[in-house]
Amino acid sequence: MIVPSRPARTTLALVLAWVVLVAAFTALSVRSAVDRAAVEVDAMGRSLHRLVSQRAAQHDAHLTSLSALALATRPPPLHEIDQVAATILRFYPRITAVDLLSLPGGAGAPDAPAVLTSTRSPTGNAVDPIATATAIAGTAPGATTLIATDAPVGRYRLAKKLPDSEGRLALVLEIDAQQLFDGEERPVWAALTLSTGDRTIVALPATAGLGPAAPSWLPRPHFEKALGSPNQPLLLRLERPLALADLVAPGPFATFAFASAAIIVLAGLLMRQRHMAKRARLAAAEAQQRARIREHEARLAHASRVNAMGEMASGIAHELTQPLTALLSQSQAALRLAAADAAVPSAVAEVLAANVRQAKRAADILTRLRAYVSRTPPRPAVCDLNALVGDVAALARIDLERRSIILDLPAGAPAPLAWVDPVQMEQVVHNLVRNAADAVETRPMGDRRVVVKTEVRGGETRITVADTGCGIAEDVLPRLFEPFFSTKADGMGLGLPLCQSLVERFGGHIVAANRPEGGAQFTVVLPLASGERRAEAAE
C-alpha cells in the first residue's frame, strides 16, 4: 500500500472537507426547497379540492331534481325533462349530456334497456344503454354510480337508478372532468389528476417547461384527497414536479462553493505554513541539541585527556617517589653512620653525600612535573548530581546500546547537591560506568545491566554505580586504586586512581565492593553542599 506523503494527505483532507461542505449546503437547500414546495402544493390542493368538491356536489343536486321530475308522472314527462336538461347543460357546460334510460325487468317494460330521452351539448356523446344498465344492474333504487369505463376519454358518467318501486328508470349525466377545474387559476407547475379506483380520468401535466428534472428518488411534494361527494369516489391529486433549479439555486450555490473553496484553500495554506514553521523549529531545536551534546562530549574528552595525563604523571611520580624516598633516607642514614665511624674513608662519605644530592635533584624534577600537570585547578560549584548523572547517561547511552547494555537510572534522591567541579565529576561517573560496562560485557545479552543511582544520607550524597558483571576478584580488590593496575588487555589502569584523586579534591571518597547478588558496586561519597554554598550558588 502506498502511504501518501503528509502534504498529499492534507490536500486530500481539505478537498474532502470542501466536498462535505458543499454537499451539506446542497442537502440543506434541497430540503428547504422541498419543504417550501410541499407547503405550496398543500395550500393550492386544499383550495382546489374545496372548489372541485362543490362542483361535484352540484351533480348530485341535479340528479336529485331531475329524478324528482322524472318520477312526477307516469310515464315520465319527457318534454319537461328535456327542457330542464337543456338549461342545466347551458349553465353547467361541464355536463355534456343528460339521458333518461328505461331499464328492463319492470312491469310492462321492454326487454332491452333503451334511451327514453337524451339531451346533449355539441360535445356530448350518446350513451350506450346496455353497458350502463349492466353497470348499475345490482344497485339499489335511488343509488348513484360513477361509471368511468364506458365513458369517453376525459369524461365520466353518473348514473342514478330512480327510486321508483320497480326501479325501471335511470338518469345518466356525462361529465367532462377537465371542466371541473375550469376558471380556476392554476399555477404553471401544477400537475393534476383526477382518478377513480385505478383509472385516471383526467391528467393535466404542468404547463411550464421545468428544465432538467430533479432526481426521481427525491420526495415529490403532492396533495391527494378524495372529493367530498360520496356518490363520486374521485381522487384529486395535485403534484409539483421539482426541477433542479428549484432545488439548488445556481447563484447561491456557486457563491457558496466558491467561497468555501477559497476559505479551504486559505486554511490549507495556513496549515501548510504552520507545519513548515513547526518543522523548521523542530529542526533548529534538534540541531541545537546535537550541538550541545557534541560540545559536552568534547569538553569531557578534553578533561579526560588532561586529567589522564595528569594522573599518569602523578602515577609515575608516585611510583618513583617511593624508591627515591628509600634511596635518600638510606644515603642520609649511611652518611650519619659514616660520620660516627672514624674507620670509614672520607671518599665514601663524599659518595654518599653525592647520592643525597642526586636523589634530591630527582625529587625536584618530580615536584616540577607534578606542579606542571596539576595546573588546571578545579572549578567547583553546587551541582545537582541527578542532573549530572543524567548528562553522563545521555553521553554513554549510544555506546552502551550498541553493546546491548541496559543503563538503568532509577529515580534517585531529590536534589542531591554537592560542591564539585561538574566536568571532573562527570568524568568520575563516566569512568565508573565505563568500567561497569566492561565488566558486564562478558555476560549473556539479557544480563548486561548497569544501574546508576543517587542518594542523600547523613549529610552525604552518594552516587552508586552497580553492575551485573563478574565482580572484583579477591586479589584485585586491594589494588583497584593503584595507578597502572589493570586486568584488561588494553587498560591503562588509570581510571580508578583518577576517580579517587578527583573525588578527594572535593572532600569525598570512593568505596568499591562486590554485591552479594553478583557484580561490583562503586560508591562515590561526597559531602552534601552546605547551606551557605547553596545560597551562594542561588545568587
Add this chain to the structure above:
Amino acid sequence: MSPQPPVYLVDDDEAVRDALSLLLRTYGIEVESFAEPCAFLTGLDRRKPGCILLDLRMPAISGLQMQERLLARGCNWPVILVTGHGDVHACRRAFKAGAVDFLTKPVDEQALIEALHAAFRALQSSRERAEAQALLARLTEREREVLDMISRGWSTKEIAGALGISPRTVDTHRANLAEKLGTTSVAEFVRLALARDERGGTAP
C-alpha cells in the same frame, strides 16, 4: 626529659619503611614500622605513647581515614603525614584533623627530624598536662582556691583575708598542697594551676 618516645611508621612500601627506620635509628629514635594501618590500630591500647608517621595514600584505608579513626578512639598522639603527592586538599584536611606536620616524599632528613622533635614536644606537654590534671584532681575545693590565689602571687595574709580564715589555716592548706603536688616551689604551683584550665590527656 624522660626517654624519647617511639615513632610508629606506617607505610605500605617496604623499602621506604626500612630506609626511614634506619635513618631514625641513627638518631637514637626507637622505630616500630607497620605495612598497613590496621596492624597498627589493632595493638594500639598496648603501645607506649609515641609519634605516628603516616603515609597518606595506602590501599584499604588512606592516611586521612586512619587519622580520623585514631581521633575516634580518643588517641591524640601527634601525627605526621607523609605523602607522595603535593596534595593541598589532603594537607588542609589533615591539619584540620590535628596533624602536627605534613611532609612530602622523598622526605628530607632535616625536615623530618624537626617535625619529629616538634611532635615529641607536643606529646611531652600533653603528657605533662595530663599529669598535672591528675594531681589537681586530688585537691579539695578549698585547696584549689588557695592554689589559685597563690598562683596569682597573693601572700598568706591576703589569702586568709579573702577567704575569711586564719593565716594558720592557710599555712595548713599550703602544707597539704605541697604534699599532694610533690613540690614547694611557687613556680611549679603556677604551672600546675595553669594546666587546670587546659584540656588534655595522653591515654588512648
